[in-house]
Amino acid sequence: MVKKALNPLKIDFKKCIVEDCLLQIRNEKNLEEPELINVWTIQINAKDSKLLIDFIRSKILDEDGIFLNHIKRIRKVEGPKKMLEVVLCSTEFAQDEAACMSLLTNCGFNYQNLSCENLIPKQGAPTKELAIEWSELYWPLNWCGNPNDQILNEYTFDIDFIREKLAQITSISQEEAKKGNKVPVVTAFVNPCDAEHPIVSTDQRSEVNDLVLDHSIMIGIRKVAEDTKLKESQLTDSTIGTDSTYLCLNFDVYTTHEPCSMCSMALIHSRVKRCIFIRPMSKTGTLRADSGDGYCMHCNNSLNSKFEVFQWIGNDFAPIEIESNLCA
Numbered sequence: 174m175v176k177k178a179l180n181p182l183k184i185d186f187k188k189c190i191v192e193d194c195l196l197q198i199r200n201e202k203n204l205e206e207p208e209l210i211n212v213w214t215i216q217i218n219a220k221d222s223k224l225l226i227d228f229i230r231s232k233i234l235d236e237d238g239i240f241l242n243h244i245k246r247i248r249k250v251e252g253p254k255k256m257l258e259v260v261l262c263s264t265e266f267a268q269d270e271a272a273c274m275s276l277l278t279n280c281g282f283n284y285q286n287l288s289c290e291n292l293i294p295k296q297g298a299p300t301k302e303l304a305i306e307w308s309e310l311y312w313p314l315n316w317c318g319n320p321n322d323q324i325l326n327e328y329t330f331d332i333d334f335i336r337e338k339l340a341q342i343t344s345i346s347q348e349e350a351k352k353g354n355k356v357p358v359v360t361a362f363v364n365p366c367d368a369e370h371p372i373v374s375t376d377q378r379s380e381v382n383d384l385v386l387d388h389s390i391m392i393g394i395r396k397v398a399e400d401t402k403l404k405e406s407q408l409t410d411s412t413i414g415t416d417s418t419y420l421c422l423n424f425d426v427y428t429t430h431e432p433c434s435m436c437s438m439a440l441i442h443s444r445v446k447r448c449i450f451i452r453p454m455s456k457t458g459t460l461r462a463d464s465g466d467g468y469c470m471h472c473n474n475s476l477n478s479k480f481e482v483f484q485w486i487g488n489d490f491a492p493i494e495i496e497s498n499l500c501a
C-alpha cells in the first residue's frame with residue numbers, strides 16, 4: 174500500500190479525479206446512508222478482554238473477508254456489572270452460531286452469549302460528523318479519514334494503456350458512423366491475463382433485422398463467451414480449463430457511451446472489475462448519479478456485486494454522439 178503522498182499518480186481526492194482525466198463515478202446520494210452488515214458479538218467481563226482481543230488479532234483479523242478496522246471492537250454495556258461487548262467477526266466469516274461457537278471453543282473460550290443482532294456500517298463514514306452520528310446510531314467507529322481516499326489511492330491505472338484503448342474505440346465509433354451505423358457505440362473487453370488481445374464489439378441494432386437487444390456490451394460478452402469456449406476446446410488436457418464460473422472475471426471494459434440498465438446488469442453478472450466510459454448518457458445511462466433514474470447500478474447496495482466506474486473527462490476523445498433517448 175503506497176502512502177497517499179508517495180502515490181506517483183496525481184489524485185484529487187476531494188473531486189475524485191485521477192490524473193485530471195478520470196472521474197470516479199459513485200453514488201453521492203447514498204454516501205450519507207451506511208450499508209449495514211450483521212456481526213457476531215459477545216459479552217464478556219472486562220478482565221477477559223485482553224485474552225479475547227489477542228484471539229481476534231491472531232485468528233480472525235486476517236481471515237475475515239470483511240475489514241472492520243473502522244469500528245472500535247469493544248463497547249461498554251450499560252449496567253451495574255463491568256461488562257463489555259466485543260465484535261468477534263462478520264456473519265459472512267462465521268455464517269451460523271455453530272461455526273462461531275466452534276471458533277471460540279477450539280481456542281479454549283467458553284462463552285454462551287453470542288449474538289448476531291448488531292448491525293454495523295460496512296465501511297467507515299465519509300466525514301467526521303457522520304462518524305460521530307453513526308457511532309451513536311449503530312456502533313462506535315474510529316475516524317481514520319474518508320475511506321474513499323484510501324480506495325482511490327489503492328486503485329492502479331495504466332494511463333497510457335487506457336488512452337490507447339479509448340482512442341481505439343473512439344476511432345471505431347467514427348468508422349461505424351461513416352458506415353451508416355446509427356448507434357455507433359463501441360466497447361473493448363480487456364482480459365487482465367491477455368491485455369494485448371482485447372475483444373472489441375460494436376452495436377448491432379438495426380431497423381432491418383430487429384436485433385433490439387444487440388447493444389455493444391451484450392455483443393462483447395457474447396464474444397468473450399465464444400472466445401472462452403474456443404480456447405477451452407483447444408486444450409487437450411481437459412483439467413486445464415478456466416476455473417471461473419464468471420465470464421469476464423476481473424476484466425476492464427472500455428466503452429464509448431455510458432451503458433444502459435441491461436448492459437450494466439450484464440457487467441455485474443459477468444463480474445467485470447472496472448468500466449471506463451467516455452460519453453455520459455443523461456437520460457438512459459445507469460452509472461452516474463445524475464443519469465437516468467440515478468440507479469448507480471455498479472455500486473448499488475441491493476445488488477450482490479459491484480464494479481469500479483470512471484468517466485474519461487479529458488477532451489481527447491470524441492466518439493460520435495447518439496440520440497439522447499437511445500440506450501447505449
Ligand SMILES: [Zn+2]
Nearest residue numbers: 388433436501
Ligand atoms: Zn445497453
